[in-house]
Amino acid sequence: GDSVTQMEGPVTLSEEAFLTINCTYTATGYPSLFWYVQYPGEGLQLLLKATKADDKGSNKGFEATYRKETTSFHLEKGSVQVSDSAVYFCALRANQGGKLIFGQGTELSVKP
Amino acid sequence: DAGVIQSPRHEVTEMGQEVTLRCKPISGHDYLFWYRQTMMRGLELLIYFNNNVPIDDSGMPEDRFSAKMPNASFSTLKIQPSEPRDSAVYFCASSLAPDTQYFGPGTRLTVL
Numbered sequence: 001g002d003s004v005t006q007m008e009g010p011v012t013l014s015e016e017a018f019l020t021i022n023c024t025y026t027a028t029g030y031p032s033l034f035w036y037v038q039y040p041g042e043g044l045q046l047l048l049k050a051t052k053a054d055d056k057g058s059n060k061g062f063e064a065t066y067r068k069e070t071t072s073f074h075l076e077k078g079s080v081q082v083s084d085s086a087v088y089f090c091a092l093r094a095n096q097g098g099k100l101i102f103g104q105g106t107e108l109s110v111k112p
Numbered sequence: 113d114a115g116v117i118q119s120p121r122h123e124v125t126e127m128g129q130e131v132t133l134r135c136k137p138i139s140g141h142d143y144l145f146w147y148r149q150t151m152m153r154g155l156e157l158l159i160y161f162n163n164n165v166p167i168d169d170s171g172m173p174e175d176r177f178s179a180k181m182p183n184a185s186f187s188t189l190k191i192q193p194s195e196p197r198d199s200a201v202y203f204c205a206s207s208l209a210p211d212t213q214y215f216g217p218g219t220r221l222t223v224l
Contacts, residue, residue: 034212043116043203043215044155089155098143098210099168104154 002027006090006103013080013110021075021106023064023090031092033057033066033073034100038087047075047088080110114138116216118204124222130192133219136185137206145213146179146189147203155203161187194223 007022025031032051036044048057053068062077073090090103117136125131137144145160159169164181172179176195181187191198201220205213 036215043205043217044213045215046212049212093210098145098160098162098207099157100145100213102155 002031002092002094002101004090004092004101004103006088006106009087009105009107011106011108013108015082015110015112016079017110019075019077019080019084019108021088021090021108023073023075023103025071025073025090025092027071027092027094027101029094030068031094033064034091034093035062035064035073035075036089036091036102038089038105040086044089080108082110082112084108085110116204116206116214118202118216118219120219121217122220122222124224125194126224127195128193129223130190131194131198131221131223133189133202133204133221135187135189135204135216137187137204138208138214139185141206141208141214142184143207143210143213144181144187145205145207146187147205147215148200149203149218150200158189191221194221196223199223 003026034049035047037047038044048059050057050066056065064075087105087107089105091100119134146158149155158171159179161181179189201218203218205215207213
């Protein structure tokens with residue numbers, strides 16, 4: 001069945017460091033791909049998405065490119081801030097239906 | 113514009129008691145999702161509705177769990193009888209068509 005695998009956390013970085021969180025997926029067809037972020041004590045919020053191969057989603061300095069050949073959707077940011085500390089979830093939606101399949105989440109901690 | 117509203121935000125109950133969690137989706141959204149989040153199992157989809165009709169309830173753990181959506185602006189998730197292993201954060205989310213899901217703040221349930 002469809003699945004999403006993320007790199008394990010926690011990831012600890014210093015402020016202004018470069019961030020990569022790896023995400024790979026298994027799915028039939030052409031899924032849509034998402035990154036959600038969860039700040040402490042809150043629900044998940046959409047960070048960015050991509051709906052077809054080679055699309056790049058971007059928001060708040062974060063980027064991810066839909067790579068069909070490597071079935072990946074890695075999240076990147078050039079310079080992280082303390083306020084980026086949160087749990088990041090990669091997810092896919094198969095091309096039929098409304099269901100999202102989430103990865104296990106990656107906790108990011110950014111130190112000043 | 114109000115987001116997804118969940119109540120209560122926190123619930124503490126004793127084993128064997130009935131628990132009812134409530135959700136008001138974003139007005140106009142036609143999909144509603146119930147998720148459970150625990151440290152051990154991560155984020156799990158329990159059930160989702162489209163136009164008030166349950167579409168996929170394969171994630172509902174057992175007969176103790178039930179969900180209803182009597183109209184487009186209200187849904188409940190009921191656990192009867194509750195058990196300590198049901199302790200988790202329960203999220204409701206809604207979306208317009210099978211697209212970006214918007215999450216509520218969650219209900220933290222503790223079963224003693």
